[in-house]
Amino acid sequence: MISREISILNKYGLHTRPATAFVTEASRFKSEIFLEYKGVRVNAKSILGLLVLAVEPGATLTLLADGPDEEEAIEALAILTRNKFNLE
Amino acid sequence: MKKIKGVRISPGIVCGPIYYFEKGRLNVPRHFIRAEDFDSELQRFKQAIQASVNELKQVRDLVLDHLDEEHARIIDAQLIAVQDEEMIKAVENLMHQERKNVTWAYYEVMNEYEALLLKTYSQFFKERTADLKDIKKRVLHHMVGEEETILPDINKPSIIVAEKISPGDLIHIEHNLALGLITWEGGFDSHAGILARAFRIPYISNVDLIEELVSYSEIILDADNEEILLDISGSLKQEYLTRITEFQKLRKRIISAKVANSTRDKVPYHIYLNVGFVDEVEAIDPQLIQGIGLFRTEFLCIEQNTIPDEEVQFQAYRAVLKKMGHLPVIFRVFDFGRDKLLAMLDLEVIQEDHVFDEWGGIGFLLENPDILKAQLRALLRASIHGNVKIMLPLVMFTDEVRQTIELLHEVQRELQEQGIPFRKGIELGAMIETSSILEQLDGLADLVDFFSIGTNDLALYLIGSGRTVDLTRNYYHPKIFNAINLIVSAAKRANVPVTVCGEMASDPYALIGLTAMGIRSVSISTSALAEISKEISALDTKMLENLADLILSADSAATIYSLLVQFHQDCLG
Structure with a gap:
């Protein structure tokens, strides 16, 4: 299991569209991937879980991955997040 | 006794318990499993x-x-x-x-x-x-699934009370379980309204005391007099029950005599039916009517919550044609207006989005040729079972008709190659219901075999107003009558038959105006059939001769309305 801190830079936080992009990307990997925010940990491949976190703009989350491709998964998702999910 | 007033959408009178239909409430079967x-x-x-x-x-x-x-x-x-x-x-x-x-x-x-x-x-x-x-x-x-439809959950015949009701909701109620309808929102031309009239379900809207009704175990809905009666008993109740029994008898048989085929002075007149459902056709005796002037195929989609495939469509069209025998049936290809499409997609998230306003008509189908082709194939395959005509909705440009004809030829070639039989020379018609096509009527007449005037949408284009708003007054607007005059003249020049198939033709006063303008063919819903048939057989076209000029020189809807009411009283009253 490895982890990394990521910041949400999007204007409205991790709302439907960024969450859709995030889940789509996370689902490409075999590893188990989680997001932790305010003490709650959810499956990063679950859009419903992500939405329920209601991540505000500017928030910092912990991204965790465990599995054969954990390194690549964390790297790809961190880049996607930094690029504001290629949406803005 | 207490009365609550409303606005009549569909006539009739019923008595029964209330079913309060809360939009979005789901009935979920719950039990424990092994x-x-x-x-x-x-x-x-x-x-x-x-x-x-x-x-x-x-x-x-x-x-x-x-x-x-x-x-x-x-x-x-x-x-x-x-x-x-x-x-x-x-x-x-x-x-x-x-x-x-x-x-x-x-x-x-x-x-x-x-x-x-x-x-x-x-x-x-x-x-x-x-x-x-x-x-x-x-x-x-x-x-x-189908048998336990989740929306709404009615187990005994009831009068349905709701803030508003969509055509989708209404379709999912078994016909015999909806005794009547009472809503707060909803107009005469709303699709739920059209449906209620099609199934002869009494319906009034604009009732603002919806919550109050819920506490009553039984009410009387008198849509004929636009009121709801509460706490009614004794001899008064008996009077109402007599009327209700009468209505129930009437409701079962749509029409008991042959529909009129001429006016009193023997001028030939056609009265066709507007239909949206295969079920509706079942109740019709083809011996008594002249044909179906408008079959709204998009209702198949609302019914199924999706666009049905070619085979499902074919079965539906064939069933209608077989029932109607040699009588003409005009199938209007899918007309997905914003409201109909949304009812079908059932997506609340984009319900309020106005970008959908522009959707609909033949334009939409030409942009989705796969949908149109499948429908044309289904219609052509069914054509050998009866007298099919095809009609294009919301035509804006003559080029749309040209493109449709090309597509039709393509479909015919395909069927021929596959050895699938179909009738040749099927008539093609255009709905006249947009302002832009009014300027291209001569060109249009060269391309099609018949015109059909859709007064509901025409009123929207010429006068403007939302579909759920009551349009009744708009029927008498000078702009509408001027447009109809224009269409009738163009049709005469080109020798193309013209039918009015909007709700306007079911209005006894507007009908006089239409006939004065030269209309000799209408298509109306089953609930108006008996009344309109009676009126036409009593009309004398010779007495209408001066009326056309009076209507065309009138400068307001109010003037035209009083002219027509006056004529109705003098000559038919």
Whole structure:
């Protein structure tokens, strides 16, 4: 299991569209991937879980991955997040 | 006794218990399951998810083609959410641990997600519950299936009371369970209104004391007099019950005598029927009528919640044609106005979005040639079973007709190559209901075999106004009569028959005006058939000669209205 801190830079936080992009990307990997925010940990491949976190703009989350491709998964998702999910 | 007033949408009178229909409330079967049922329950769930995914993909393609990426992403999110793995795990757990059946478990899990979203501090996330509701409804619909329709759950014949009702809701109520309808919102031309008249369900709207009604165990809905009667007893109640029995008799047989085929002075007149459902045709005796002037094929889509494939369409069209025998049946190809499409897609999240205003008509179908081709194939295949005519809705440009004819030829070639029989020389007609086509009538007449005037949409184009707003007054607007005069003249020049198939033709006063303008053919809903037939057989066209000039020189709807009411009293009253 490895982890990394990521910041949400999007204007409205991790709302439907960024969450859709995030889940789509996370689902490409075999590893188990989680997001932790305010003490709650959810499956990063679950859009419903992500939405329920209601991540505000500017928030910092912990991204965790465990599995054969954990390194690549964390790297790809961190880049996607930094690029504001290629949406803005 | 107490009275509550409303506005009549569909005539009739009934007495019965109330069913309060709360929009969006779902009826979810709940029971405990045995361990051996677990797999089959889960299987059912997975199939429902797959069916929902397929539907959403269809919706996504439509949205992407006709709207933009932005709206397609809403559907993308739903596509991912509907197959969310955590959600599926949670449902499985609930089934395992608490032995709840799959619909119950799914319902609880989705509600839990909704509750969590509502707990968040951001308005933005709270609003996402609309997406969740859409998804939940869709998946549940697939699990609960046809027999136990989830919306609404009525188990005995009742008068349905609701804030508003969509055509989709109304279709899912078994016809004999809806005794009457009472709503707060909804106009004469709303599709629920058209449906209520088609099935002869008494309906009044603009009733603002909806909540008050709920406490009564039995009420009388007198749509003829636009009122609801509460706490009624004794001899007065008896009077009403007599009228109700009369209405029930009338309701069963739409018409008992042959529809009039000429005016009093023996001028030939055609009265056709407007129909939206195969079921509706079942109740009609073809011996008594002259044909179907408007079959609204898009109602098949509302009924099925999706665009039916060629085979399903073929079966439906064939059933109608077989029942009608040699009588003409004019099938209008899918007319997806914003309201109809939304009712079909059943997506609350984009319900309020006005970009959908421009959808509809033959223009939309030409942009989706696969949909149009499948429909034309189904119609041509069915054509050997009766007298098919094809009509194009909301024609804006003559070029749209030209493109449709090309497509029709293509379909004919294909059928020929495949050795599938079809009738040759099927008549093609155009609906005249937009302002832009009024300027190209001569060119249009060269391309088609008949005109049909859609007064509902024509009024929207010429005068403007929302479909749920009451348009009755607009029927008398000088702009409408001027347009009709224009259309009748163009039709005469080209020797093309013209029919009025909007709701205007069911209005006894407007009908006089139409006949004065030279209209000799109308298509109306079954509920108006008896009355209009009687009126036409009593009309004398010789007395109408001066009326046309008076109408065309009038400068307001009020003037025309009083002219027509006066004529009605003098000559028919």
